[in-house]
Amino acid sequence: MTPESRADDIDVRPIAESEFADWLRAVNTGFLRAAPLTDEEVEGRRERFVEGRNLGAFDRGRCVATFRSFDQELTAVGGASVPADAISGVTVTATHRRRGLLSRMMARDLTAAERGDVVATLIAAEYPIYGRYGFGPATWMAEWTVDVPRAGLDARWAGPAEGGRIDLVEGEDVRKLGPELHERLRRRQPGAIDRDDMWWKLNTGALGWDTSWKPPFYAVYRSASGEVEGMAVYEVDDNWGDAKQPLNTATVRWLIGVTPAAERALWEYVCSVDWVVKVKSGWRAPDDLLPHFLPDPRAARITSLADWLWVRILDVERALEARTYEGTGTLVLEVAGVDGLTGGRYRLEASPEGASCTPTTESAELEVGLGELGALWLGDESAVRLAALGRVREERAGAARKADALLRTSRRPWCPDMF
Numbered sequence: 001m002t003p004e005s006r007a008d009d010i011d012v013r014p015i016a017e018s019e020f021a022d023w024l025r026a027v028n029t030g031f032l033r034a035a036p037l038t039d040e041e042v043e044g045r046r047e048r049f050v051e052g053r054n055l056g057a058f059d060r061g062r063c064v065a066t067f068r069s070f071d072q073e074l075t076a077v078g079g080a081s082v083p084a085d086a087i088s089g090v091t092v093t094a095t096h097r098r099r100g101l102l103s104r105m106m107a108r109d110l111t112a113a114e115r116g117d118v119v120a121t122l123i124a125a126e127y128p129i130y131g132r133y134g135f136g137p138a139t140w141m142a143e144w145t146v147d148v149p150r151a152g153l154d155a156r157w158a159g160p161a162e163g164g165r166i167d168l169v170e171g172e173d174v175r176k177l178g179p180e181l182h183e184r185l186r187r188r189q190p191g192a193i194d195r196d197d198m199w200w201k202l203n204t205g206a207l208g209w210d211t212s213w214k215p216p217f218y219a220v221y222r223s224a225s226g227e228v229e230g231m232a233v234y235e236v237d238d239n240w241g242d243a244k245q246p247l248n249t250a251t252v253r254w255l256i257g258v259t260p261a262a263e264r265a266l267w268e269y270v271c272s273v274d275w276v277v278k279v280k281s282g283w284r285a286p287d288d289l290l291p292h293f294l295p296d297p298r299a300a301r302i303t304s305l306a307d308w309l310w311v312r313i314l315d316v317e318r319a320l321e322a323r324t325y326e327g328t329g330t331l332v333l334e335v336a337g338v339d340g341l342t343g344g345r346y347r348l349e350a351s352p353e354g355a356s357c358t359p360t361t362e363s364a365e366l367e368v369g370l371g372e373l374g375a376l377w378l379g380d381e382s383a384v385r386l387a388a389l390g391r392v393r394e395e396r397a398g399a400a401r402k403a404d405a406l407l408r409t410s411r412r413p414w415c416p417d418m419f
């Protein structure tokens with residue numbers, strides 16, 4: 001029997017494109033997907049290979065850990081796009097866990113600030129993994145299950161009000177109409193991220209090699225003037241009760257609307273498909289309007305609530321200057337860095353007209369960890385709450401309240417996508 005390799009013998013490095021198939025196999029192993037990979041899938045997924053940013057760890061030539069990052073646009077409060085280092089495909093094969101491989105891959109990637117990225121982003125498989133690297137949960141998601149017969153909707157509902165209309169379309173129509181609609185939403189929705197061409201192909205069944213694909217229904221909402229303002233993509237199961245009653249569940253894969261009228265029309269539509277008695281909403285912001293579109297909001301029950309997009313601030317000054325502020329004020333923050341990266345003392349001067357954030361030697365009012373700053377940045381978390389938990393410290397009484405008045409937003413951020 002050959003002895004186990006020492007951690008230092010394991011090589012962590014960007015993979016060559018010729019190693020992509022082995023790397024993908026390791027991703028599947030790490031995510032506990034045992035089905036073999038086809039050559040077509042390897043070729044198809046190659047589109048997302050980025051030279052220098054698909055990292056692997058190799059033990060005697062075998063890929064035992066994976067990590068990938070790519071350029072992403074993330075919408076800050078107020079609608080500006082900030083360049084983000086999106087991290088995904090993080091796996092360490094079970095035989096090599098807890099030997100520091102994730103930490104080594106992360107350390108390599110978090111030099112991303114040198115590429116000019118303002119933040120790094122990821123969606124965490126498990127809550128305890130990424131806080132140690134300076135990430136904080138910046139958006140949350142809620143999924144509702146609607147008990148349709150109790151929702152109080154008018155059973156005679158026959159389409160949107162005010163001249164709007166809903167049409168069922170095909171995947172190819174979504175590939176044509178979806179990107180522009182999504183960009184309209186993305187450019188004003190804090191927490192939203194861009195969708196690449198591959199996203200649209202993967203999510204409309206345009207890739208023959210994707211054996212997990214199940215065709216859904218696609219509904220498009222147009223306003224009275226004929227403009228595409230919303231889309232809902234949903235699947236329906238096949239479930240009949242003992243007495244021959246239809247008891248189907250519609251599961252929304254994604255639903256976006258750029259006006260409240262579009263959102264309302266699409267939710268009313270999905271909740272009024274004959275045979276459907278239950279609607280699962282998919283990943284929404286925790287303050288989504290859905291329950292309140294129903295005459296009886298209690299018919300919509302939150303069945304899943306969890307952290308979603310995690311953010312690590314890579315450049316404090318640019319991050320705080322990229323977003324907008326509804327109030328006016330100054331705040332001196334002591335940001336505790338991680339591994340000597342990013343920390344420092346900063347003076348934020350903010351008003352609805354703009355903000356500046358600069359290093360300072362003034363006394364700090366509030367001490368925050370990098371992860372806490374990530375959680376506060378998109379406006380979701382409360383500094384007062386974090387102070388009560390002992391996770392931020394007031395150096396001046398009232399500083400947490402002042403931070404909330406500046407940083408918190410009237411609606412919660414939302415990242416509709418998984419990556």
Ligand SMILES: CC(=O)SCCNC(=O)CCNC(=O)[C@H](O)C(C)(C)COP(=O)(O)OP(=O)(O)OC[C@H]1O[C@@H](n2cnc3c(N)ncnc32)[C@H](O)[C@@H]1OP(=O)(O)O
Pocket residue numbers: 030031087088089090091092093096097098099100101102103104122123124125126128129132
């Ligand atoms: C963005 C994404 O892709 S999310 C997907 C993440 N991947 C998965 O969940 C797939 C299954 N899990 C794995 O592949 C691995 O367990 C990983 C990637 C989560 C961790 O990889 P490892 O190489 O074992 O982590 P590593 O040894 O570098 O651990 C670093 C530290 O994090 C801790 N840690 C690692 N994973 C976890 C976890 N799941 N829960 C709690 N703590 C963890 C370790 O204990 C260690 O702590 P220490 O510094 O106090 O000793």
